[in-house]
Amino acid sequence: MARYFTEEHEWIDLEGDTATVGITDYAQEQLGDIVFVELPEIGMVIDKGKDAAVVESVKAASDVYAPISGEVMEANPALEDDPALVNTAPEEDGWFFKMTVSDKSQLEGLMDAKAYKSFCNEL
Amino acid sequence: MNAPNQSGWKPGTPVEGHTAMNGPDTATGNRALMLEEPLIFEIAGNDTTGVDLPEPQGGKNRLGGLERSAPIGLPGLSEPETVRHYTRLSRQNYAIDLGLFPLGSCTMKHNPRLNEKIARMPGFADVHPLQPVDTVRGALEVANELAHWLIELTGMHGVAMSPKAGAHGELCGILCIRAALEARGDAREVILVPESAHGTNPATAAFAGYRVEDIPANGDGRVDLEALKARLGPDVAGVMITNPNTCGLFERDMKAISDAVHAAGGFVYCDGANFNAIVGKVRPGDLGVDAMHINLHKTFSTPHGGGGPGSGPVVLSEALSPYGPLPFTARTEDGVVHLVEEENADEFAHTKAFGRMTAFHGQTGMFTRALAYILSHGADGLKQVAEDAVLNANYLLRSLDDVLDAPFAHSGPCMHEALFSDKGFADDISTLDLAKALIDEGYHPMTMYFPLVVHGAMLVEPTETESKAALDQFILALRHVAERAKAGDEGMKSAPYYAPRRRLDETLAARKPLLAWADQSAPPGKPSLSEQGGR
Numbered sequence: 108m109a110r111y112f113t114e115e116h117e118w119i120d121l122e123g124d125t126a127t128v129g130i131t132d133y134a135q136e137q138l139g140d141i142v143f144v145e146l147p148e149i150g151m152v153i154d155k156g157k158d159a160a161v162v163e164s165v166k167a168a169s170d171v172y173a174p175i176s177g178e179v180m181e182a183n184p185a186l187e188d189d190p191a192l193v194n195t196a197p198e199e200d201g202w203f204f205k206m207t208v209s210d211k212s213q214l215e216g217l218m219d220a221k222a223y224k225s226f227c228n229e230l
Numbered sequence: 231m232n233a234p235n236q237s238g239w240k241p242g243t244p245v246e247g248h249t250a251m252n253g254p255d256t257a258t259g260n261r262a263l264m265l266e267e268p269l270i271f272e273i274a275g276n277d278t279t280g281v282d283l284p285e286p287q288g289g290k291n292r293l294g295g296l297e298r299s300a301p302i303g304l305p306g307l308s309e310p311e312t313v314r315h316y317t318r319l320s321r322q323n324y325a326i327d328l329g330l331f332p333l334g335s336c337t338m339k340h341n342p343r344l345n346e347k348i349a350r351m352p353g354f355a356d357v358h359p360l361q362p363v364d365t366v367r368g369a370l371e372v373a374n375e376l377a378h379w380l381i382e383l384t385g386m387h388g389v390a391m392s393p394k395a396g397a398h399g400e401l402c403g404i405l406c407i408r409a410a411l412e413a414r415g416d417a418r419e420v421i422l423v424p425e426s427a428h429g430t431n432p433a434t435a436a437f438a439g440y441r442v443e444d445i446p447a448n449g450d451g452r453v454d455l456e457a458l459k460a461r462l463g464p465d466v467a468g469v470m471i472t473n474p475n476t477c478g479l480f481e482r483d484m485k486a487i488s489d490a491v492h493a494a495g496g497f498v499y500c501d502g503a504n505f506n507a508i509v510g511k512v513r514p515g516d517l518g519v520d521a522m523h524i525n526l527h528k529t530f531s532t533p534h535g536g537g538g539p540g541s542g543p544v545v546l547s548e549a550l551s552p553y554g555p556l557p558f559t560a561r562t563e564d565g566v567v568h569l570v571e572e573e574n575a576d577e578f579a580h581t582k583a584f585g586r587m588t589a590f591h592g593q594t595g596m597f598t599r600a601l602a603y604i605l606s607h608g609a610d611g612l613k614q615v616a617e618d619a620v621l622n623a624n625y626l627l628r629s630l631d632d633v634l635d636a637p638f639a640h641s642g643p644c645m646h647e648a649l650f651s652d653k654g655f656a657d658d659i660s661t662l663d664l665a666k667a668l669i670d671e672g673y674h675p676m677t678m679y680f681p682l683v684v685h686g687a688m689l690v691e692p693t694e695t696e697s698k699a700a701l702d703q704f705i706l707a708l709r710h711v712a713e714r715a716k717a718g719d720e721g722m723k724s725a726p727y728y729a730p731r732r733r734l735d736e737t738l739a740a741r742k743p744l745l746a747w748a749d750q751s752a753p754p755g756k757p758s759l760s761e762q763g764g765r
Binding site: 142163190 | 678679680682736737740741
């Protein structure tokens, strides 16, 4: 399984033709306490770079963009009752949604963990 | 800098080794005139009543068995109990009549009492929107006169007076743009919104059915003109630009932006919430703006922030005016001011209105106050309003930029508000901690975490109605808490200490809001509204 990172602070786990998407530890740290997560509907087809979810903290509401194009297969039901999972386990149990990958070449150019870490250090 | 409070007395002045704030407990929980106030249902439940009405005698019951038999669930307070409850609560509040209110982007300035006096005249205060037109000529005259001055001050062609607040005005303007595009058979899909715009702008565009796309800011905190030009095309209905913007800066490229948008067939919406910084100095019409709302409650000092309703008239260019909503006022050659509605729109050649924003004519009480403000200030006075608003904000910015990071200090003078970031704070001290510590200093905090382009943003708008002495005292307070934040004063994490309530759990309040009172002693069963929580 390979994990990719975007400059918009999302992570993508690729397993076969399915990608799991969430926001990074850095992102949740910046947002502060998350109070609400609006997830995409299952079956929704989203294009890379378009709005896929909304995450709301005590500070701000932010859009989460689709890092790649595909169809939403599953949304994390645990976030509905416990949005704080995004704060406590952003890169594990706090995942947002799973989607199909319509074009794997879109993953090219995304960062790996090491590159993302140095990207964050420069911010 | 003037030393404030020269007598040296403070509510917390130490007495014999302890302070007034940690003196002995009182039996009531009150601290002298700081009163603990229960919830209204805790004062009197719905098993009591504040009024005794006699049982109805005789007469025929015509409700056919539908009369209410269950209690209505309101607390039973007498009039003096009710008055005291709300007066006590109001004493725990902060208001512009108590002190400087630095909430950025909100223009919390003094509301001249002259406005109130005029608005309370019975001919203005006691009119009803369904009165025959002939009985409200004075109120219509005021609406028409105000419309004239709003057009004059903005250099525009027409004005829709009915929107009830800023965001309502935005929607009105965007619906005018939509109507104009549809009239030429050119439905477009996208509204461009720069990062430096008000948060309501993208919400408005989305609500009106448009897709919203961001335009980045440049290093100065202004719209990136080249990025905007690159995105323009046949699918772009328009742009929404806040000018002066939320970084407190004037968009110097406004005319170039308008020209580029017009050349691409789009329209320019300007968020005029910050018009107080440029009123009397700049006419948005000269900058190519097609629609702009004016917050009467900001620029023209009608009460807001819980003190009164907003009002957001929208000035329109010649291209958009034909699509403005009904109703509006118009003066005919005989000098009479008419109310133009659906029945008589033909007579006034206004046949393309997109519809209505409201059932009636707008916030008449706010019209009266705004017109009183405009006429009492005059052209020279309004110009000075803008000059003093900008002067005060710059005084504040330059008095604090040695202790607080001012990310756009290099971009030239600010307009009506000063923007700071949390850069330089100790690692575990946040903007929120500073804001809470400022409450202990006796101030309402500034706007926090907005705009998003700045980390840990603090947006401070002093307004033109503060004296130099008032600014100096606020600067003293803000400088003190900023120094504590830089030094990593852990005590700030527990602030406020002296407010009626200490640090509230904002996260829990947002996650599990209790939105309605529920009788805690009620038998278990169906969950009450408050227990259901959620949105």
